[in-house]
Amino acid sequence: xxxxTQTPRNRITKTGKRIMLECSQTKGHxxxxxxxxxxxxxxxxxxxxxxVKDINKGEISDGYSVSRQAQAKFSLSLESAIPxxxxxYFCATSGGGRGSYNEQFFGPxxxxxxx
Amino acid sequence: xxxxxxxxxxxxxxxxxxxxxxxxxxxxxxxxHWLQQHPGGGIVSLFMLSSGKKKHxxxxxxxxIQEKHSSLHITASHPRDSAVYICAVATTSGTYKYIFGxxxxxxxxx
Numbered sequence: 001x002x003x004x005t006q007t008p009r010n011r012i013t014k015t016g017k018r019i020m021l022e023c024s025q026t027k028g029h030x031x032x033x034x035x036x037x038x039x040x041x042x043x044x045x046x047x048x049x050x051x052v053k054d055i056n057k058g059e060i061s062d063g064y065s066v067s068r069q070a071q072a073k074f075s076l077s078l079e080s081a082i083p084x085x086x087x088x089y090f091c092a093t094s095g096g097g098r099g100s101y102n103e104q105f106f107g108p109x110x111x112x113x114x115x
Numbered sequence: 116x117x118x119x120x121x122x123x124x125x126x127x128x129x130x131x132x133x134x135x136x137x138x139x140x141x142x143x144x145x146x147x148h149w150l151q152q153h154p155g156g157g158i159v160s161l162f163m164l165s166s167g168k169k170k171h172x173x174x175x176x177x178x179x180i181q182e183k184h185s186s187l188h189i190t191a192s193h194p195r196d197s198a199v200y201i202c203a204v205a206t207t208s209g210t211y212k213y214i215f216g217x218x219x220x221x222x223x224x225x
Contacts, residue, residue: 033213042119042201042215088156103148104213106158 003027004107006091012113019078021110023091031094032074033104034058034066036087043090049074081114088112118142121202121216128223134189136219138202145205147185149176152199152218161187161200192223 004025013019023032030051035043035058045058047066055068063085067075078085091107119140128134138147149161162169162176164185169176173192178185189196202216 040217042117042217043203044215045213090158103160103163105160106150109156109158111156 004091004093004105006089006107006110008110009108010111012115013081014115015080015082017081017114019081019112021076021089021091021112023074023076023107025072025091025093025105025107027093027095027105028071029093029095029105030071032068033092033094034064034074034076035090035092036060036085037090037109038087046076046089078112078114081112083114086112086114117217119202119204119214119216121200121219123219124217125220126222128192128221130193130223130225132192132223134192134196134221134223136187136189136200136202136221138185138187138216140183140185140202140204140214142204142214143207144180144183145207147178148203148205148213149185149187150201150203152201154198158201189221194223194225197222 007022033048034046036046037043044060046060046064047058049055049068052068065077089110092104094104122137146163146165148163151159151161164176164178173190175188199218199220201218203213205213
């Protein structure tokens, strides 16, 4: 079984709808991240969490919110989806304490299309 | 100018060729990460390095901290190596920041 899973894998929705993307991990990592990938651009950080009570905005958090329900679960929500949020979304995890850097492990991605 | 630059952006090679993908960065880093993104979209970690050289099978990654440059080499390339290769750096500034290059799209022809 995959260590980092994302659901759904593909989603088509309409402008104005609320969407939730879910991420689960079995690696026992404290740190979790949400990124989006657009053609021609590198992955960009939306939100990250160092533990259940520690959630931080990334470089492109506007229009998104997150919830860290447990160490293993980190959800990304689009309260009112808009077409320019059409992208490939990745969840990632890493171990290590605050201030240290550790290798990140990525989920399979969620392809979201907003019409 | 992007803080992490990769070259080339696109690369087509014949099976068996030696391939080099380059990554240059302009920020202080604690580590550099090479990733492979398959045509289906999934991202796999290849190497994480902060100095020197690492080798895994036909893949070799090197980093020169003074020159702020890293290379990923593929020896005896194969069509299954066709993918997007992404360089990412973990910076030393702030509590956390991880910057990605835009990727190098590699196609290996049989």
